[in-house]
Amino acid sequence: MTLTAHVPSAVQRRRLAYRRRQTVRSVLVAAASTAVLGTLLVVAVTGAPGWDRVRRSFLDPTIARDALPDVLTGLWLNLRLLVCCAVGALLLGLLVALLRTLRGPVFFPVRALAAGYTYTFRGLPLIIVLYLLTLGVPGLRLAGTPSVLVLGALALIVTYGGYLAEVFRAGIESVHPSQFAAARSLGLTYRQAMRHVILPQAVRRVAPPLLNDVVALQKDVGLVSLAGPIDAVRAAQIATAESFNYTPYIVAGVLFVLLAIPLIAVTDWVTLRAARRAGR
Amino acid sequence: MPPVLTCRGVRKEFGGQPVLADLDLTVAEHEVVALIGASGSGKSTLLRCVNLLEEIDDGVIELDGEDISDPRVDPDRVRRRIGMVFQSYNLFPHLSVLANITLAPRRVHRRDRAEAEAQARDLLARVGLADKADAYPDRLSGGQQQRVAIVRALANSPRLMLLDEITSALDPELVGEVLAMVRDLKADGMTMVLATHEMGFARDVADRVCFLDGGRVIEQGPPEQVLGEPVQPRTRQFLRRIIDAGRL
């Protein structure tokens, strides 16, 4: 049997044509309104009485070019720190969340310790943790003390690990207990049920907030420069001090946004996918 | 040969309230026992106790003559010999039908993947779901999901199947396909304990019907007798209510 292709009726053809015209119209309207708003903004800013002075001190192309190499070197440090700290904090957060969900009296001290950790490090300002680790620990003069950079990364990991642990825990607890009962009644052990049934569902549900925390981490890794290492913002600050011009900050800011765009796009995409999955 | 399942004097309390009190039940090999009783009479609780999902407060439960209520017994080892199917299917939504079925054979029984999948496809084909192997649970009808849940329990080659109101969440026209599957299992000689509100189903597949009330089995016997000429006033009262509700 061969199926003849469906030929749309006259009514359907008219509907399709109408929808096409509507789409073209919407695009034109959007483009026009964007152009109008953009022009108004440019006119308002460049027409301001102080615009020339602001442009000279914030948007100087020569200074931007001179500052770029140093700022880029700093950004490379940000990037490496981000990757290490994100991986470290995700692993630590997952581990702490799993410890907090353990049941049974044997695990009381472990649970208490994990709970104490999340309470402490979610409450403690990052800067204080950073100073304690990067200035306090080397002060002990122990043999084998890691470099300030490693200590700074550790400070970021323990702080963000506390937030991520709570996100993971919320995910684990959002999976209905009947899933656990079903897994156990198949003979899976506690660990197997967690690993193959509970965690995959939990992580999928909390992927958007987890990634959101990683985006926030991206901005906070720069704080290690308080302890010495030179990140992009610190490099911009040095360049600014040399030239008495704020352009290097703009350079660093633009680079940060460019760096964040892919991460934010991934977050949006994951969120959208999660929403679709839940909606169907 | 000892019975497959023996419950002696089983007691289970929730917050000081006894739900099962001094309950006795024996299930022989190849026997199908239906548990009936009012909502809240403890049918699900009994099945969950047998599967060691709940700890009992007194009494003894034996599987093939082995005391499984002994705290030294490894519950995972016991559960591997028991298949349980729930009212709400409880398939794993993040896994395909095939992965749902092969999870326990692969992780618990350490079978290799190809072998486990071949067995799963074989079981699926037998219940007419061969084409659903790669689908995800949320793309199946309720009846199909429940049949997959039964196949998943069967993939462990259990000694005993516990079915807890497996048709209550289904539309009437989907109930038939699941019941047909249970009938086939019975024909294959599977030992089963099923909790149900469908008296027709109990009459149809059960060798014995047990009426639970006040935390114990107060009447049991062949379906025709318990459902047709009950002796106990409580059983009569229960059945009258069921008839009035049009469920018999």
Ligand SMILES: Nc1ncnc2c1ncn2[C@@H]1O[C@H](COP(=O)(O)OP(=O)(O)OP(=O)(O)O)[C@@H](O)[C@H]1O
């Ligand atoms: N985890 C629990 N905590 C407290 N009470 C519980 C728990 N599980 C069951 N119960 C109580 O135990 C009693 C028996 O419940 P159970 O689910 O075994 O009844 P059932 O016979 O299966 O009822 P139904 O026919 O409605 O499924 C009910 O009163 C219920 O509220």
Ligand SMILES: [Mg+2]
């Ligand atoms: Mg029940």
